[in-house]
Amino acid sequence: MDATLHIASLLVHARPQYLTSLKDNLRLLPGLELHQESPQGKLVVVLEAESESQILTRLEQINSLPGVLNAALVYHEMLGAEGDA
Structure with a gap:
């Protein structure tokens, strides 16, 4: 069985x-x-992880970094799930 890859895009301010x-x-x-x-301090970040929980953990880590005002999930896609190409 193929693993699912989660790809997420974040906007970090x-x-x-x-x-x-x-x-x-x-x-x-x-x-x-x-x-x-x-x-002005805005960054576009892309994350790749094996699970949704890893994406959420990474989002929390980013939000806790010094200087971060906010990190927001903008896009999330799962690749490799049944039926995906």
């Missing part, structure tokens, strides 16, 4: 003065990719 250190911290988290950023 941080204090601009923490942006550099926040990106360094985010790069330490497994299954996370940084895709876009703005000087």
Whole structure:
């Protein structure tokens, strides 16, 4: 049986003065990719995980990082589930 892959997109809003250190911290988290950023402190983040609970755990971790004002789930998809291509 094939494993299901969960892909989620997040919008992370941080204090601009923490942006550099926040990106360094985010790069330490497994299954996370940084895709876009703005000087105002907004980041687009993509997560890949084996379960929905891992996505939620990662979201909580991001919200607790220094400088983060909010991290919000924008998109979630499951790949590899029965019937998916």
